[in-house]
Amino acid sequence: MAIHTVDELIELTSGALERAGANRTMAQSTARALVMAEARGMGSHGLSRVGQYAGHLRSGRVNAGATPAIIKTHGAGLLIDADEGLAFPACELAVREVIERARQFTISFAGVTRSHHFGMAGMHLEPIAQSGMVGLAFSNSPAAMPAWGGKRALFGTNPIAAVFPRRQGEPITIDLSLSEVARGKLMVAAREGRSIPEGWAMDKHGQATTDPAVGLEGMMCPAGGVKGAMLALMVELLCVALTGASFGYEADSFFGDQGNRPHIGHAFLAIDPSALSGQEAYFDRVEDLINAMLEDEQVRLPGGRRNAVLERSLAQGIEVPDSVMAQLQA
Numbered sequence: 001m002a003i004h005t006v007d008e009l010i011e012l013t014s015g016a017l018e019r020a021g022a023n024r025t026m027a028q029s030t031a032r033a034l035v036m037a038e039a040r041g042m043g044s045h046g047l048s049r050v051g052q053y054a055g056h057l058r059s060g061r062v063n064a065g066a067t068p069a070i071i072k073t074h075g076a077g078l079l080i081d082a083d084e085g086l087a088f089p090a091c092e093l094a095v096r097e098v099i100e101r102a103r104q105f106t107i108s109f110a111g112v113t114r115s116h117h118f119g120m121a122g123m124h125l126e127p128i129a130q131s132g133m134v135g136l137a138f139s140n141s142p143a144a145m146p147a148w149g150g151k152r153a154l155f156g157t158n159p160i161a162a163v164f165p166r167r168q169g170e171p172i173t174i175d176l177s178l179s180e181v182a183r184g185k186l187m188v189a190a191r192e193g194r195s196i197p198e199g200w201a202m203d204k205h206g207q208a209t210t211d212p213a214v215g216l217e218g219m220m221c222p223a224g225g226v227k228g229a230m231l232a233l234m235v236e237l238l239c240v241a242l243t244g245a246s247f248g249y250e251a252d253s254f255f256g257d258q259g260n261r262p263h264i265g266h267a268f269l270a271i272d273p274s275a276l277s278g279q280e281a282y283f284d285r286v287e288d289l290i291n292a293m294l295e296d297e298q299v300r301l302p303g304g305r306r307n308a309v310l311e312r313s314l315a316q317g318i319e320v321p322d323s324v325m326a327q328l329q330a
Contacts, residue, residue: 077108139159
């Protein structure tokens with residue numbers, strides 16, 4: 001297992017995606033996102049995805065020449081067409097726009113349609129936090145979970161994220177999928193030949209399994225049972241009914257080179273505290289709650305571990321498994 005710098009890995013990843021057909025903007029945007037996820041210790045949303053994305057580019061599941069564009073706008077709201085490309089350029093456009101519009105309107109909502117897997121949800125929100133605003137992100141994904149009481153995959157694992165900036169220190173970042181674990185963890189376990197804990201996934205008949213390959217062909221368990229299933233329903237409606245994208249059951253799995261262009265949807269929200277309680281009052285209240293939480297020495301703030309891993313990765317480089325590096329170099 002070798003150690004590589006962030007810049008080395010971005011260059012290698014971008015080159016791999018370009019060789020698979022992606023235009024320069026798409027390749028570079030995607031490479032930055034995947035490498036920075038890896039730098040946070042999120043291998044399931046990092047370099048392990050390069051082979052998957054490259055396969056989709058080569059098979060035509062992704063429009064390799066896509067250019068995202070704003071196709072509808074009204075006041076604080078807008079709709080962006082990802083043009084069937086990899087998601088990251090469209091997401092960057094959406095985040096830039098909600099920041100600018102929230103400065104004018106206090107709050108802004110951007111929907112993204114005809115898109116693809118958008119990676120680590122919380123990372124999209126970093127520019128919003130750097131602008132002193134609260135941010136929310138949502139995405140639907142190919143069907144992987146049943147509706148509560150159902151026996152067939154209908155909803156995606158549908159990640160959600162929120163960011164709350166602080167006066168000093170790293171923002172509070174909450175980032176989770178609505179399955180018991182992210183589906184990418186099954187992908188990593190299957191590649192490494194490891195079993196998974198019971199309660200993570202089911203086979204295609206709805207029976208519990210500890211085999212990640214069987215789980216990838218079957219269904220994920222919703223986090224928190226019925227509550228997770230209801231939240232997944234909420235995200236499907238936010239990301240599809242408002243954008244015209246495809247529901248999870250209409251999109252073929254990401255875990256294969258063959259299939260349709262997924263056309264999934266994302267949603268981004270930015271809120272400017274200065275127009276509500278006021279910037280200083282907002283920061284005071286955030287710190288009051290953090291201080292109360294940290295009175296218990298066992299409490300760790302959301303995102304704290306990932307931030308520590310990122311700091312170490314930037315200083316010392318990223319340790320990349322030999323199998324992942326071999327795939328990148330190939």
